[in-house]
Amino acid sequence: MGQGIFLRSTLHAIGTLLFVVLFNFFLFRVVPGDPVTRIARSEGLTLEQREVLAAEYGLDKPVLAQLPGYVASTLTLDFGSSFGSGRPVTKEIGERVGKTALLVGVSTIGSVAIGLVLGVYGAWKRGSAFDTGSMTVSLLLYSVPEGWLSLVLLMVFGAMLGIFPIGGYRSTSNLTGFAYMTDVLNHLVLPALALTLAFVGQYAIIIRSSLLDVMGEEYLDLARAKGIREEHVLWRHAVPNAILPIFTLVFYSFGYIVGGAVVVESIFSWPGLGNLTYKAIASQDFPVLQAAFLLTSASVIFSNLVADLLYGYLDPRVRR
Amino acid sequence: MAEPTTGGAGPTTRQLARARRRKARTGFWRDFRRNRIGIVGLVVLVFFVATALFAPLLADPSGLSEATAQGRPFESPSLRYPLGTDEFGRSVLTLLIWGSRISLLVGLLATVGAMTIGSGVAIVGGYYGRASDSILNALTNWFLVIPWIPLAIVLAASLSPGLLTVSIVIAVTSWAPTARLVRAQVLSVKERPYVERARGLGAGNWHVMTRHVLPSVFPIILANTVVTIAVAILSETTLAILGLGDPNSTSWGTIIEGAFAQGAITIGAWWYLLPPGIAISLVVLSFMLVANAMDEVVNPRLRRR
Numbered sequence: 001m002g003q004g005i006f007l008r009s010t011l012h013a014i015g016t017l018l019f020v021v022l023f024n025f026f027l028f029r030v031v032p033g034d035p036v037t038r039i040a041r042s043e044g045l046t047l048e049q050r051e052v053l054a055a056e057y058g059l060d061k062p063v064l065a066q067l068p069g070y071v072a073s074t075l076t077l078d079f080g081s082s083f084g085s086g087r088p089v090t091k092e093i094g095e096r097v098g099k100t101a102l103l104v105g106v107s108t109i110g111s112v113a114i115g116l117v118l119g120v121y122g123a124w125k126r127g128s129a130f131d132t133g134s135m136t137v138s139l140l141l142y143s144v145p146e147g148w149l150s151l152v153l154l155m156v157f158g159a160m161l162g163i164f165p166i167g168g169y170r171s172t173s174n175l176t177g178f179a180y181m182t183d184v185l186n187h188l189v190l191p192a193l194a195l196t197l198a199f200v201g202q203y204a205i206i207i208r209s210s211l212l213d214v215m216g217e218e219y220l221d222l223a224r225a226k227g228i229r230e231e232h233v234l235w236r237h238a239v240p241n242a243i244l245p246i247f248t249l250v251f252y253s254f255g256y257i258v259g260g261a262v263v264v265e266s267i268f269s270w271p272g273l274g275n276l277t278y279k280a281i282a283s284q285d286f287p288v289l290q291a292a293f294l295l296t297s298a299s300v301i302f303s304n305l306v307a308d309l310l311y312g313y314l315d316p317r318v319r320r
Numbered sequence: 321m322a323e324p325t326t327g328g329a330g331p332t333t334r335q336l337a338r339a340r341r342r343k344a345r346t347g348f349w350r351d352f353r354r355n356r357i358g359i360v361g362l363v364v365l366v367f368f369v370a371t372a373l374f375a376p377l378l379a380d381p382s383g384l385s386e387a388t389a390q391g392r393p394f395e396s397p398s399l400r401y402p403l404g405t406d407e408f409g410r411s412v413l414t415l416l417i418w419g420s421r422i423s424l425l426v427g428l429l430a431t432v433g434a435m436t437i438g439s440g441v442a443i444v445g446g447y448y449g450r451a452s453d454s455i456l457n458a459l460t461n462w463f464l465v466i467p468w469i470p471l472a473i474v475l476a477a478s479l480s481p482g483l484l485t486v487s488i489v490i491a492v493t494s495w496a497p498t499a500r501l502v503r504a505q506v507l508s509v510k511e512r513p514y515v516e517r518a519r520g521l522g523a524g525n526w527h528v529m530t531r532h533v534l535p536s537v538f539p540i541i542l543a544n545t546v547v548t549i550a551v552a553i554l555s556e557t558t559l560a561i562l563g564l565g566d567p568n569s570t571s572w573g574t575i576i577e578g579a580f581a582q583g584a585i586t587i588g589a590w591w592y593l594l595p596p597g598i599a600i601s602l603v604v605l606s607f608m609l610v611a612n613a614m615d616e617v618v619n620p621r622l623r624r625r
Contacts, residue, residue, distance in 0.1 A: 019462055027475070027478060142604075142608070143602075143605035145601070148557065148597035149597075154585055166586070255467035258467045259467045262469050263558055284477065293474050297470070300466065
């Protein structure tokens with residue numbers, strides 16, 4: 001039964017991914033100024049060195065003739081070497097994926113959990129002081145630029161109070177085992193807090209409105225008429241029916257979280273993918289930028305696919 | 321252009337249309353005025369727009385020059401410098417006042433761009449249907465999915481830095497939500513009898529799209545504009561903090577970037593870091609409040625919330 005939607009969503013995701021690959025190709029070649037000149041300018045190369053470099057990246061051929069080679073190397077995950085470090089791009093990225101996943105994972109869980117509590121209790125006690133307060137805070141958090149929020153946290157808790165380290169992933173001293181873990185966690189607190197706060201607002205607002213949609217439903221009155229405790233009605237009858245849009249929202253907003261990670265990682269020098277991207281901008285490191293863009297796009301497309309499939313699985317009405 | 325008249329003495333159709341629009345506008349304002357939160361947002365916005373417009377009267381533009389800066393670097397707030405000074409000894413208040421111009425201007429330019437692309441894509445795709453709709457709709461969905469910051473970084477890094485580049489980058493990365501909303505409305509409008517009537521009377525595609533479809537989707541575009549300006553101002557800030565802003569002009573975003581890059585964080589120069597962020601948050605919040613209030617006026621269904 002669910003095979004139709006499974007096939008359609010998967011094909012759609014593959015199509016989108018192919019589009020990203022093509023877009024990536026043209027973006028870096030059609031924009032004014034060719035890449036070799038940009039590299040040559042930044043590294044002061046001679047004419048012969050430029051030609052060797054152009055041949056290495058296949059940039060000496062006409063644009064369309066470069067396409068097959070580009071697609072082949074993209075499919076085999078060969079993104080060339082970083083202009084900055086000279087190391088393979090895949091290696092540069094591989095070392096950082098885990099750190100970004102840690103930051104993004106912790107922040108997502110944090111913002112969803114807090115957003116759920118604020119949104120659910122706000123909707124349940126609509127118009128109460130708690131509701132007004134949590135909605136005000138949510139709207140404020142939504143309006144605050146995440147980069148600035150990160151800097152404020154860094155200044156107050158890092159520089160002024162000195163409670164948390166002002167950046168990086170771990171201390172320079174060689175720690176192992178439990179001490180190493182607490183050290184990393186200590187470094188994780190501020191960036192994770194910044195990213196959590198950046199998303200709590202919009203989650204709380206949407207969760208609240210999603211719950212308000214089911215609040216007037218008759219099955220809740222029925223549950224109350226059966227004498228079920230109010231708390232039980234809320235978490236066992238109302239929330240499960242409101243959870244579906246929330247669930248997909250989290251997957252769909254993955255792209256924004258990844259984007260937010262770029263800013264937060266750059267400010268806290270968290271050595272993840274976002275920080276790598278930030279450094280690549282300054283050094284015009286195009287192989288790294290290209291690969292990072294492809295990878296983030298692919299992960300967002302994948303998380304959207306997961307959302308589509310899970311939605312189809314969780315909501316019987318979508319199974320056609 | 322000559323307008324057909326309804327008869328000898330009566331008002332022309334154009335006059336009728338004007339009177340109808342005027343009535344709709346006053347009705348909208350009457351409802352909006354009752355929304356106290358929306359009015360608060362509007363007042364804050366008027367304050368910031370006035371600051372931007374009258375910047376030359378409020379602060380001497382020579383205070384923006386790094387060479388002729390009067391103060392010492394990183395002076396804390398005083399009577400002379402109410403918000404202290406930056407690394408060159410420039411008054412942060414002067415930067416803030418002049419920065420409002422660039423931030424609002426980029427927000428506005430980017431929004432005009434996003435609205436033009438978004439409604440253009442939606443109207444053309446929705447109206448023509450078939451293959452063009454499939455392609456344009458796929459494009460819209462793609463831009464909805466793609467993570468905007470990496471895309472903006474790639475675009476901004478490829479183009480030469482400047483105010484226009486920043487605006488274009490934000491426009492290109494933020495038109496998709498508008499296109500999706502407008503397309504849905506276009507699909508419903510184009511089936512209505514008056515569109516069919518216009519076509520029956522010999523109206524061309526361009527005439528129907530600009531004179532019949534566009535006016536009827538315009539309220540949706542307008543309501544979305546307010547939210548998009550807020551998002552655009554936030555986007556400008558993010559790009560500036562990442563060092564992708566216009567290096568030759570001062571916006572609230574580039575002030576924050578300056579504070580970050582010049583070590584205001586480590587020496588605790590809060591007077592340098594806090595004001596631009598507070599200004600951005602206030603403006604964005606006000607735009608959101610106004611957008612909410614407009615939504616409630618247009619959709620009475622929402623009022624119970």
